Amino acid sequence: MSTPIKKLEELIAFQEHAPIRIQTLGQFTIWRTGEKVDPKEWGRDKTVQLLQYFISNRRRNALHKEKIMDNLWEEGDDRDFKVALHGIHKVLEPERPSRTEPTYVIRQGVSYQLNLEKIWIDIDILEKYIVIGNETFGTDHSCAKKAYKLAIAVYQGAYLPNRIYEDWSSEEREKAQLLILSAYISLAEILLEENPLETIRLTQNALAIDPTWEDAYRLQMQGYLAKGNRPQAIKTFQKCEQVLDTEYGVDPLPQTKELMREIQEIS
Amino acid sequence: MSKKQDQTASFMVRFNQQIFEEDGESKVQWRGKISHVQEGDEQNFTDFNDALIFMQEKLANLTKEATKDKTTEQQEGILQKSLYMWKTMKEVGPKVLMETIKDPKKQLSQFQDQIQGQISSIGEEISEKVQIDEWRNASRSDYKKVKKSINELAEQIKQLSNKIDNISKK
Secondary structure (H helix, E strand, C coil): CCCHHHHHHHHHHHHHHCCEEEECECCCEEEECCEECCHHHHCCHHHHHHHHHHHHCCCCCCEEHHHHHHHHCCCCCHHHHHHHHHHHHHHHCCCCCCCCCCCCEEEECCEEEECCCCEEEHHHHHHHHHHHHHHHCCCCHHHHHHHHHHHHHHCCCCECHHHCCCHHHHHHHHHHHHHHHHHHHHHHHHCCCCCHHHHHHHHHHHHHHCCCCHHHHHHHHHHHHHCCCHHHHHHHHHHHHHHHHHHHCCCCCHHHHHHHHHHHHCC | CCCCHHHCCCEEEEEEEEEEEECCEEEEEEEEEEEECCCCEEEEECCHHHHHHHHHHHHHHHHHHHCCCCCHHHHHHHHHHHHHHHHHHHHHHHHHHHHHHHCHHHHHHHHHHHHHHHHHHHHHHHHHHCCHHHCCCCCHHHHHHHHHHHHHHHHHHHHHHHHHHHHHHC
């Protein structure tokens, strides 16, 4: 059984050598054997949409054609689907000989799914890095740190930002946001003693995604305190108090208030 | 006919649980965020009723938009019927949510009974108020679709029951 470090190495190697790499976080880009695919190659937007739908539903085994069309296009017909699918094959495997089975989008009858063993997808890898980070958080800080750092490097922004008004993409967007928030917080916690400045930066990133994330305020206060910047730690608490009051009408949690008391008592 | 997208509202609800000790007792606080996917609006809440009001407003806007070519009277009538579901949802929603968290198995069986109850009471409501003459008769394919959906739903409920049984055994 491979160790967490070994798993990390395998994932890094996959990122380097995967024949197809897809970025969905921050923007949508595809690399084919290391070369960025020109967006003009896609032709119709429906082709891009179909691939993005496959990515969003990659964990659901075998997506039925009728269901895909129903979820994606209000007036789409069978021909639209065929054209879009052909477009995907053409972009991913332009050199594929005719009458051979496609490698990346696998068909089983009228169901389809992506071949995740051959395609590197950032959101998929992000989750895998974070899982390794969480598994080793309490036992191997060095491995956890590496895993969270890799996850943070993969996260370039919201999932498919040009599809934020499409409901088929919202589940993945929410999931990616929660994953990256947890990675920021966990890494910020690990680094608190060793590098409080980095803790502060990571919590700022978390708060940029969700300004009500109270764990981030608490860690940021601890980070400023460790740097000897008591006034900034107090300001962070005040900001937390104000945001929670505005957004929820609640006070900070007792542990946050307790931390504030400790900071105030330091002369 | 309006586009399907104009007739759809999707919501993403996030609950963030905070458990803490205060004045010697354990407390729990739920902080939530609801997003309306098609417009991108968001609202934070600690009271689930606020999330329901948010949804209700968005759905009312959808109904208003879809009926803007009708007379004010017709529009109000449709809006009234549209909000009927929300009256029920707002009354039972938070209670159902709490009970589901406390006892999922019991709640699932109650859900099944409630769904049956609601279907019959909504059915009565509709038959009293809606102009049936304006409706077209259901076709054979409509029946097939409904039958298929019911079968799928029954299968999903069965699977859910099995999962809950497994969790209870653990």
